[in-house]
Amino acid sequence: MQVSRFLRNTILIELFVPILLLTVGIYHGLMQVIYRAGVIHQSSVAKLDYYQGLTLHGVINAVVLTTFFAVAFGHATIAFYLKKEPNKKATALSMWLMVIGTLLAAAAMLAGKASVLYTFYPPLKAHPAFYIGTAMLIIGSWVAFFDWVTIYLKWKKENPETNTPLAIIGTLVNFTIWFVCTTAVAYEVLVLLVPWSLGHTPTVNVPLARTLFWFFGHALVYFWLLPSYIMFYTMLPKLAGGKLYSATAGRIAFFIFLLLSIPIGVHHQFGDPSIGRGVKLSQSLLTFGVALPSFITAFTLAASLEYAARKRGATGLYNWIWKLPFFRKDVFLFGYLINGLILFIFGGLTGLVLASYSLNNVVHNTAFIPGHFHMTVAGPVFLAILGMSIFLLQQLTGKKIFLPTINAIVPYLWTVGVIIFSSGLMWGGLMGEPRRTNLGLTYLNPASDQYHPYWVISSMLGLAGGGIMFVAGFLYFISFFGTLFSKRSTEPLLDLPESEPLHEEKRIPVLDTFKPWLAIMALIIFLTYLPAISDALNNTGKKAPPYLPTDPTPVVQKK
Amino acid sequence: MTQPDNSENFVPRGAIAFFAFLIALGLIIWFGIYFLMLERI
């Protein structure tokens, strides 16, 4: 279909800004593994400190890139499936809020005034611009969402008996989760942290701030993941040359995500004080519930791909896999999506370990954690974002992909890198190697009395894998920016691959409405988080003043 | 069993095999860490 010049340009800016910043994010990813493997024994390189780089890596890759992409992809999905373009004013306002917010936060981080990592745990204090910038980015994404809701309601009024397209269900479920979970972090940032970082309030309740953060923090990972799920269900079967085995399964999966993405955040706080064991255990059990849609998805996608392969004449119980269109330049998006899924097999299963209550004690906060989440967020999430970004770029500009062969092998190279990297980190984690630590200064510095030789091989594996990931990222940038700066060869258009269902499926009214699901969602969140927040308020003995990361004495409040 | 052109008779044998592999892998990873935990008590 044709889209207006305005929408085209908005989507392109929302893809361009984060990918440009991603160059900084990926550079710091490479630096991370170099410091950690003990190749260099210093606290900073090129005037950028290790922890400053880690903050840039986390905020850019995990928050800026994912949020911008979710909004850009949401615009494309809404326009493509509902045949209505979003409101111009709302779309422009949303884009500017996100861009300006990102620039504010980036300035604070680059100036070294916000080296508090992307979880910004108080009482470490960042510059107010960091908090305000992040809040603007989030609020910008809300504006786009509110506009889509009005479009959807109008569409539903006109088409009450038509089954809402699966991609639209996915997009709306995703942004509903996002809106609900970000209210908690917006409260944390705007009500607790900004006045405190400005010196208007002297202290902050740290367990409460952490609980509010993780109310948001785990739902955040589903906000990253659901755009990929939309692509897996609505595009992957088509790209493979087949049909979607069960669209109903997709709807069920999305609605389970809606119910259970938020009331499980405490599983990140198994090691925290103040929160009772009952709260932790119940949220651990609910996390098993949210693993269910991923098991369903694994099977549905495998069946859809198997159907595609059989249509191409495949036989046998396993050999059908080789009939799928791997390494094909014309369906490069297939390569990005399938590699993400391969990584997600391991990322998902290790995630199940982490959510399993006492099992978390074995690896909590060790390098196992980044080992795990690089197979989720740097797996299905990141690869789908890269693949879809260059796909949309090529369509919306009407240009040909620059070096298409390189673009087609990027996801494979990346996946090899992640597997080596994550194996190293997870192995190190099982031996107690801490995450978020400049190991090269002490634990992996033979000159230090804290030298810890057990972690040499594991961190070297991290370096090898990280190096391959960096090369893959670099090749992607060549392809992406090469495409962007090449000459237009065809008319711009928006044409998303659309999978048909394999079987005729009847419209099930309860899977085509949001109201009952929203009510159950609210009830579960209320029942799980009321005790968590009341524990954090009641068991906490004192509040904390702000600290700068460089100074063991609290920041003196000027009054 | 596999009649590629007739979607009504399509039985996802390969996908079932894949799912069995996935579950087996899940059990190995999960219980691997579980017994490591019991060992470290």
Add this chain to the structure above:
Amino acid sequence: MIDVFERRIILVSILVMGLFILAIFYAMGARKADVTECLPYDKTYETARVEQLDKTTYQIFYVARMWNFEPSVAYIPVGSEVDLFVTSNDVVHGFNVYNKNVNLMAVPGGVTKTTVRFDQPGVYKVVCHEYCGTGHQNMQAEIIVNYPKKQ
């Protein structure tokens, strides 16, 4: 309404996760593998100390601060059961004992507690595994499980 194979897949997934949950309950009941105990905070946790309750039972009260743990070295006889209490004086820190299931957060205003047995002699390294500022990578302590006794 939903495909028969999908239904079976859902059932199998639920059964497998049920098995995981049973295993977690077994470890909790029979082997006392649990997450940190939730205790209300009071001022006494801010004093770092080692206390001996009886011949083989000890309590260590750790205070984390930028960028060390107190007590930085603790001596414990082989075969003792030790209650570890951890809090922080300033920012959030982590507390990980090498080769043990001890993985606690040290949070200002809160206290975490776990119990661990040391049956093997050796030097157990304690590492801070939560980012706590520019000196984070220097922050460690030791629990020395010695044989014979030495205090």
